[in-house]
Amino acid sequence: MAAETDVHEIPTRREMIQGGSTILGGGLLAGCTSDGGDPTPADAADTATNSPTDTPTSYEVAIEPAGRHTFEEVPETYASIPGAWMDIAMGFGIQPKAVAAFDRLPLKYYDALPGVDFDADAVRTLGESAESKYDKEVFYDVDADVHLMDSRMLKKYSGWDDEDLEEIESNVGPILGSLIRFPFGGRDPYYTLYEAFEKAAQIFQRQAQYEAWVTLKESFYADIESRVPVSGGDEPTVAAFNFGFDPESGKFFAANIDAPRNDTRSFRMLGVNNAFQGEEYVPFKPVGIEKLLDVDPDYIGMIGYLSYIDDSQLQKVVETAQDHDVLSQLRAVENGNFVRTGGQYMGPIIDLFSTEALAKQLYPDEYGEWPGSIHDVPEEEQLFDRQRVADIINGNV
CATH class of the missing domain: 3.40.50.1980 (Nitrogenase molybdenum iron protein domain)
Structure with missing residues (x-):
């Protein structure tokens, strides 16, 4: 587990404002784009096949701040807490097994797409609100293959320490998300949206879908920008x-x-x-x-x-x-x-x-x-x- 940055300066939403459908199943590009910018090189250690029928028996994915994890098989389920990672996984048609809570969870975007639904009844909650003090026993009970959440945010919300995180990783599944919403603890985000998206493509071995997404968004961005x-x-x-x-x-x-x-x-x-x-x-x-x-x-x-x-x-x-x-x-x-x-x-x-x-x-x-x-x-x-x-x-x- 990477060294932790100072999380106490980042307030929760509650701290800041206090007082005032089809059931979804559940491309590693040579480079990835940042807000429509130039490609950045992919980590050679993360490179995996582009063919969904030729998945390696084991493969390694590195996501800061957690570090590297070796997957012996492609994960089928995941849990997430507030952030972009659920929408990232939904980009591959993979619905979460569990989310922090349903308060503020924006499901209407999936309803606006033909043939894409979100089966909320099939999704567990990890707490009573998006910023709950999570109980480790709930994580054991959910038993997700991977946790798409930043370990720093999980520690902040839950009050856990490094030993608690290591326990969940050892007994349940790796914690591999990364906060991209804003700079955290004085450190800029490790990834842009599409860099994080590429990491998820590696985790779930959905490289062909990722490549299709890159093509679509680059065309969309180019059209928008040309017409401003x-x-x-x-x-x-x-x-x-x-x-x-x-x-x-x-x-x-x-x-x-x-x-x-x-x-x-x-x-x-x-x-x-x-x-x-x-x-x-x-x-x-x-x-x-x-x-x-x-x-x-x-x-x-x-x-x-x-x-x-x-x-x-x-x-x-x-x-x-x-x-x-x-x-x-x-x-x-x-x-x-x-x-x-x-x-x-x-x-x-x-x-x-x-x-x-x-x-x-x-x-x-x-x-x-x-x-x-x-x-x-x-x-x-x-x-x-x-x-x-x-x-x-x-x-x-």
Whole structure:
């Protein structure tokens, strides 16, 4: 187990805001892309066959911060806690055996794909909430082949120590996830979304599906980026926030969208200006109303709220802000310019929906009007092929 970074500076969501269907079955590329960038070399020790019928009798996968694990056979089941790894595995059509809890779990994205369902009745929960103090006996009872979760986050939520982790790894299954949501304990994420996705392809030996995903997302990204209607400094400025934007609480947690973090990738894809550019970066930075008035953004971005609230709830937030004595002075509030994206759970599936939704919210004249729900986008105005995504998920590559 790798040395642990300081986890105490990363608060849980509860700490930050306190006070205020088909049942899914359960390509290692030479390089992987980072947010549509240049390929990065694959770890030679992780290289496995691209043929699903020629799986090696044993193979090794390395994922920081856990290190290397040798698989004697391909795992069939996994458990996950909050993060992108469930959506990553769902990209291969592999439903979890257990999740932390169902609170905030964004299942609606799978419902929006033809022939792709999530059988919640077949999924165990590890605790009462996403940030539960997990009981080791539940992990024994679930008996997952692999745990797609960052060991640092598992220790933070559960209160376990290294010996507890080693016990679960020895007696149940390896712990091989890695937090990609934001820099953790002063360390940038080890992986981008598609680097983590490639690691999962190695774990589950789904290289052909991974290669199909890379082809699809690169085509999607290229189309989106080629159509962005503004450039050269005319891009709108967005002030992005974690945990939404609650005018009544007076608590606002800013997100530096240019920082190396997965949950703000939709904003980077659309090339917006960052209202908090140059600010000292912390994952959840409290900012006051005076700072908001100072940056006076064109848009207020609500990270994760594409997953957690509907359009009617969003309108209530907008109306409350417009009735606020001070917040009503902001241009974004006056114009009702609030946008929502995916966030904490954003793997490759949610990434597509999030980017499409943000493109429509920012530039409806170019990408089509945003109807308020991922389910209501007319087929002729969809920016990616839902059927093709479903085919890849179901193994028809």
